Ligand SMILES: Nc1ncnc2c1ncn2[C@@H]1O[C@H](COP(=O)(O)OP(=O)(O)OP(=O)(O)O)[C@@H](O)[C@H]1O
């Protein structure tokens with residue numbers, strides 16, 4: 179991230195400082211107030227990212243309402259909730275992908291290692307390198323497997339393999355090969371593709387394409403990986419591979435994952451945030467606690483399938 183105009187955000191401001199309990203009426207459970215304690219998740223260490231008082235509007239429609247949440251590093255944070263409750267919108271706020279959506283208006287604070295990512299003159303390319311994203315539908319480029327993985331490192335000038343580089347003896351092909359191999363291994367895809375790196379990525383299966391997209395994200399050494407329903411288009415075997423991979427990744431990376439699959443959230447995440455209709459964060463805590471002993475009646479109703 180560019181440091182030139184960086185101003186440290188006062189952590190005390192970002193620490194779960196949302197407004198007083200609010201009362202709203204929601205489908206599925208009548209009226210329930212949401213005390214701050216339901217979303218105050220205590221964990222050791224500094225948050226990797228912290229969100230405070232986040233509101234998002236699309237035109238006049240509010241998609242997120244006063245969200246405050248802290249995301250611990252090197253762990254899996256699951257975001258669950260019914261369709262339209264703002265999970266994807268929230269995820270996109272974490273690396274400013276909403277900037278690309280016309281009419282989207284973001285208000286509030288999002289910090290990455292204590293620095294406000296919504297400050298002016300922030301280097302967005304650098305932000306999205308450090309906070310990478312994997313989408314619901316695998317979206318490899320129509321290029322070779324190698325070119326897909328090497329795309330980021332080339333773009334960021336980490337490796338040069340072009341004609342001019344070769345001509346001037348500055349060719350980084352070996353370094354690039356190392357990055358490609360390391361990233362594909364991390365994404366548990368290497369063994370399946372090592373003999374066909376120059377084949378078109380679109381010839382891979384859906385599950386392989388999604389792991390390739392994860393490899394492409396890892397190739398630029400991100401610190402946070404945002405995943406929006408990364409396994410929803412995959413069969414159970416491919417899904418299990420992605421789930422295993424996510425658990426492994428959390429040893430080194432901070433993973434934030436949106437999922438519609440409650441079992442998946444329960445299996446792979448350390449903490450879970452439940453969003454409900456109206457763009458409200460209703461409960462956030464240790465995954466076991468949220469699933470086994472939710473504090474909110476609406477969350478219990480949602481988890482047990484009464485609505486959503
Ligand atoms: N680009 C957009 N323009 C206008 N409104 C949008 C846009 N994207 C999302 N919305 C609206 O914002 C609200 C939240 O949408 P979002 O996609 O974040 O929900 P979600 O929880 O990810 O839903 P799903 O589970 O179906 O993916 C919805 O009412 C949606 O219609």
Ligand SMILES: [Mg+2]
Pocket residue numbers: 265266267406
């Ligand atoms: Mg979504």
